[in-house]
Amino acid sequence: AQTVTQSQPEMSVQEAETVTLSCTYDTSESDYYLFWYKQPPSRQMILVIRQEAYKQQNATENRFSVNFQKAAKSFSLKISDSQLGDAAMYFCAYRTPYNNNDMRFGAGTRLTVKP
Amino acid sequence: DTAVSQTPKYLVTQMGNDKSIKCEQNLGHDTMYWYKQDSKKFLKIMFSYNNKELIINETVPNRFSPKSPDKAHLNLHINSLELGDSAVYFCASSQGGNYNSPLHFGNGTRLTVT
Numbered sequence: 001a002q003t004v005t006q007s008q009p010e011m012s013v014q015e016a017e018t019v020t021l022s023c024t025y026d027t028s029e030s031d032y033y034l035f036w037y038k039q040p041p042s043r044q045m046i047l048v049i050r051q052e053a054y055k056q057q058n059a060t061e062n063r064f065s066v067n068f069q070k071a072a073k074s075f076s077l078k079i080s081d082s083q084l085g086d087a088a089m090y091f092c093a094y095r096t097p098y099n100n101n102d103m104r105f106g107a108g109t110r111l112t113v114k115p
Numbered sequence: 116d117t118a119v120s121q122t123p124k125y126l127v128t129q130m131g132n133d134k135s136i137k138c139e140q141n142l143g144h145d146t147m148y149w150y151k152q153d154s155k156k157f158l159k160i161m162f163s164y165n166n167k168e169l170i171i172n173e174t175v176p177n178r179f180s181p182k183s184p185d186k187a188h189l190n191l192h193i194n195s196l197e198l199g200d201s202a203v204y205f206c207a208s209s210q211g212g213n214y215n216s217p218l219h220f221g222n223g224t225r226l227t228v229t
Binding site: 039050107108 | 171214
């Protein structure tokens with residue numbers, strides 16, 4: 001079974017600084033997608049960024065970028081120039097066509113941004 | 116113009132009651148999901164429907180019964196509610212069940228069983 005591990009239950013960053021959230025996954029499949037979702041206190045689940053396993057180039061969305069290391073099964077999220085509005089729970093997720101397209105989530109990392 | 120909407124937003128009820136949560140999406144997606152988020156924020160899939168057909172049914176007590184009258188709606192009915200059912204329940208949808216398609220989530224329903 002595929003599993004997603006986020007080893008950092010909590011992280012904090014100073015406003016305007018950079019922070020990296022870790023995610024590793026375990027799979028025997030070669031075809032899959034990885035996602036990062038943000039859940040602010042409002043409870044809404046917001047897609048931050050996604051990465052296809054076949055693409056070597058790391059995905060970037062404005063201040064958010066990933067470091068995808070396929071061999072190491074690692075998918076970390078880097079947030080640059082952190083803003084107060086970045087404070088939220090961040091969930092790493094994995095999805096493959098071999099399991100009814102089920103999306104599996106990690107346990108989440110709570111990010112605090114200090115002014 | 117909400118993409119995925121759930122009702123109610125909050126639900127407080129007593130043990131033993133039966134309750135339903137409704138979900139509707141206007142994105143034209145044909146796959147819908149129910150996820151449960153527990154008090155530790157862990158998200159776990161419960162059910163998935165594709166074109167009204169059940170395709171994922173995780174180990175969930177049979178007190179939980181999903182119903183999909185059409186591909187834009189997926190409701191969750193819970194019988195004989197228990198304290199352990201207290202959680203946030205999220206409805207989500209995606210395009211064609213394709214693994215490269217992100218899930219679009221509703222805002223969740225916070226269920227509190229007393």
